[in-house]
Amino acid sequence: MRLAVFASGQGTNLEAIAARLPVSLVFSDRAQARALTILESVPSRTFKPMDFTSREDYEEALAALVEEFAIDIVALAGYMRVVGRPLLQALPGRIVNIHPSLLPAFPGRDAITQAFEAKVAETGVTIHYVDEGIDTGPIIAQEKVPMQDSLDALENAIHSVEHRLYPEVLAQIMEENT
Numbered sequence: 001m002r003l004a005v006f007a008s009g010q011g012t013n014l015e016a017i018a019a020r021l022p023v024s025l026v027f028s029d030r031a032q033a034r035a036l037t038i039l040e041s042v043p044s045r046t047f048k049p050m051d052f053t054s055r056e057d058y059e060e061a062l063a064a065l066v067e068e069f070a071i072d073i074v075a076l077a078g079y080m081r082v083v084g085r086p087l088l089q090a091l092p093g094r095i096v097n098i099h100p101s102l103l104p105a106f107p108g109r110d111a112i113t114q115a116f117e118a119k120v121a122e123t124g125v126t127i128h129y130v131d132e133g134i135d136t137g138p139i140i141a142q143e144k145v146p147m148q149d150s151l152d153a154l155e156n157a158i159h160s161v162e163h164r165l166y167p168e169v170l171a172q173i174m175e176e177n178t
């Protein structure tokens with residue numbers, strides 16, 4: 001199976017995924033994203049909705065891109081946009097996201113801060129299939145992370161779970177589908 005990773009930012013999950021699995025394409029909607037610079041030998045592409053006349057055209061371009069690279073599965077790793085219908089239809093049930101909370105708790109942005117400020121006893125990491133909602137869609141795996149004394153510590157604890165769990169789950173999905 002050919003895997004693409006979509007990332008808008010740092011790309012630490014991309015790094016963790018690439019350490020375990022072959023990545024065939026990296027896409028970012030932000031030309032300056034560090035994620036685009038991590039894997040020198042992997043093709044990368046960047047464009048953004050503003051480059052197109054409509055969001056629909058952007059989504060169509062993404063669908064064309066995954067077709068061009070014969071991608072079978074997309075892993076969103078800090079991709080900060082909702083996925084639209086053209087891409088969902090191009091890869092039905094083959095787009096996966098990671099979110100730093102125990103969904104359905106704390107969807108959307110700054111989930112780690114939200115959980116920290118809510119002083120919950122535990123939060124965690126969710127990996128789920130993507131649908132048209134924000135951090136909705138069938139859950140594949142979840143792992144709990146206990147609350148920490150500082151936001152920094154909580155962020156570190158969550159990211160280290162992410163970096164172990166995401167490659168593991170993607171490897172399993174790819175194995176089951178080959």
Ligand code: GRF
Pocket residue numbers: 007008009010011012013014077078079098099100162
């Ligand atoms: C991760 O915490 C992920 O759960 C969330 O965005 C963050 C991306 O971090 N969706 P990175 O770009 O992989 O370092």
